[in-house]
Amino acid sequence: MRTARDLAGDLLAVHERTGQWVGERLEAERKRLRDPRDRGLLTELVHGVVRQRGSLDTVLARVSKRPLKDLNRVVLTGLRLGAYQLLYLDRVPDHAVLDTTVAWASHHTGPRRAGYVNGALRGLLSRIDKRRVEAVRDARKDLPRPDGSAVRFRARTFADPELEWGLNRAQRWSHPRWLVERWEQSLGRERTDAVLAAGLSRPPVVVRARVDRAVLLERLAAEGITAREGEGPDALVVEGSEGHLGAVIAEGLAAVQDATSQVVAPRVQPQAGESVLDLCAAPGGKALHLADLMRRGRLVAADVDETRLKRVTALSRTMGDVELVTTIVPPEGPLPFDERTFDRILVDAPCSNTGVLRRRVEARWRLRPEDITTLAGIQGRLLERAWPLLRPGGRLVYSTCSIEPEENEAIAAAFIAATPGARLADELRTFPSPDADGGYLAVFERR
Template sequence: MSTNTSTGAHSRAVAAQAIHAVLEQGQSLTQALTTYSEQLSAEDKRLAQAISYGVMRYLPVLTEKVSGKLDKPLKGKNQIIQSLLLVGTYQLFKLRTKDHAAVSATVEASKLLKRKALSGLVNGVLRQVLREAPTRNDDGERELPSAEGGNHPRWLREKIRAAYGEKAEAVFTANDSQPPLWLRANRRHTNVTDYTALLAENGIEAVADSQASDAIRLVKPVPVTKLPHFEAGWVSVQDRSAQLAADMVDAQPEHRVLDCCAAPGGKTVHLLERTEFQTPLIAIDVDEQRLERVSENLYRADLSCEVVCADVLDLDSWWDKQPFDRILLDAPCSATGVIRRHPDIKWLRRSSDIDQLVELQQSMLERLWPTLKPGGQLIYATCSILPEENSEQISHFLGQHSDANLIAIEANRPMLQLLPGENDGDGFFYAKIEKLP
């Protein structure tokens, strides 16, 4: 795709292609944007990302607005125009782009998508949407109609409501919001107090978290290129809920530590920033491509560990029979706690996936338990908010193992379930299990 973006059409076309890839081909939004935005300028990449993420957040209400203006559904090769109409409608409601410019750029995008014959349809639908749209508010946005369950699929709405009752609406609202940018201070270079002061010197307002001891929240997000000493590894981007993993592991220099399902390496690097291990930490993941991210993050932080590409379940392929003092199992899960960061999860995940994930998590716990030293601790973590993956999973494991003891994380919270938006963080779950002698 040409990089001539004078009309803004290219960013709209890329957003439509990415949305189409998610909805029709089951790709992740991150993967699709990486594929289609390669030739865009940095500014247009940000715009394409903002639009496509926004469409994923408000997909049901946007689809309803678009579908009501079409005489018949767009099918086959023309389905890409359905995605483009979602792009245009989202702009008219949620972006501050002037209406005529948004419509014009979206119409031009239909030509870039080789659907010139449908450019008149795109123009007509968007102008009809615009005529019926409310006036902009003080923030320059238009109010979208509310959707039952905050733009979530029915199966997920029902699960969240069954689990959290009156708290469910707050979860839906949080999932439809844009998350803040959290940083993790690298103790080998700085600390939260000093780096927050350094940010202030550079005109960036930030606040320290009261629980996650290395976490800093930016009041307004900025590109990482504007963060002092980012390339030198002074800070990394990581949500405050995920940062709690290092506190849970509580690793000491003499501990032998295993980080399971380690990619992309945020928790791995955090553990290494805090502790100089006498025995190399082992970071294991089955995905060779994602392990490259671990190596990149280690390189930026100027840290090292033993990175292993293997299936955790296949012990013979990677375990040397030497037991571990600490195991962090950041288990594969539904990722229902990070929907606000990855809104495509709502439309990619299926109800049937949950039982399969629960079975996989159970298998991992069972296989890893023999690798833990008596007196050692296994920290089970997910970015899920579904009880069957979390508290119910751990309760089942404890019932099957007389040598497993749950270590309470807080006096009134034996296990820690954080919901999306709680302390401005993502939804996350932690449980600490000690292996009795």
């Protein structure tokens, strides 16, 4: 019987060898585990190793006798898997981490390479001074952890922040150096540190109450689920995983939706009886929110991805008297709707995801500097394509889960400058916090 650690190693090895997104196989592997604790451990290990790859490699480079780039890919995966447990998880004894990791490596690569894994991980253990200190004190020795504590090493492990501030942060907070230095320039060091800390943290489980929030709190408490009020009038932060919420979601009492995402649909201000377009609608969280606010009317959910759009269709049974129409649209060119058809439009544009990196653990490593420019072009064209569909007096909301000005304020400013009759009524950029993700929205009104 393959354990959660074995499955995590297998998934991570495939990811390292092929570049395949771990999310594509993780859910299937979770179903092979009967115990919910094992499913949780599998997710923690896979997401944690991918998220912390930069920090893990920095530390492992200090104890590996060979450059990491020259190691067998399976050996490197084993080192990362073992190091993650030693540095970031507290409940598993060190000897158990070593035994299970070395056994996994031996199964895949043989005893000689497994011996290398064993030696390097033991070297890592000898380098640790204190497994847990309550706060970061020395930026050259202290490795931050998601709960705000830190691991302290005996010797300097990270770049000198006085000489290479961006590299030091990239190594310790596990983000690409170019992105850290970009934020340092655009946000300043204090804000960048806060964003990096959020990117390291485990994402909160946040739901939107579709009934009175106090009623939902009572229902969750009756089921033994601990929750507290979050940011926004309908947000609840839930302890544990989404798996405990199946009943309240199925009954239409709640929807999993981050607090920042919950801000968007109310800014659209959909009214009963109106015709509303949700462009880029999949997987449907904002479409469902629009329907809840409308109560009745016509909601067109459009997307380029037919498979993902089916998830929106599945939500229609809880949308009450709202008529849901799903439509596949082309990625470029005119949209298949008549001009001035819609009273309200939401353009939830594809973006760099820099406001939600803790949720999309692979995004930070896939993103390149030039991608932001490419995405800004796509975002601008989406606005240009959607605007003719809006009726005079109507409202269009543009939103992203990015914190980059090129994808946000710059898009809004360029659109206003190029579009007669458009007025920027409001805009808001939110940065990641313990209870909410980062993102942006702009509200345009058509005269």
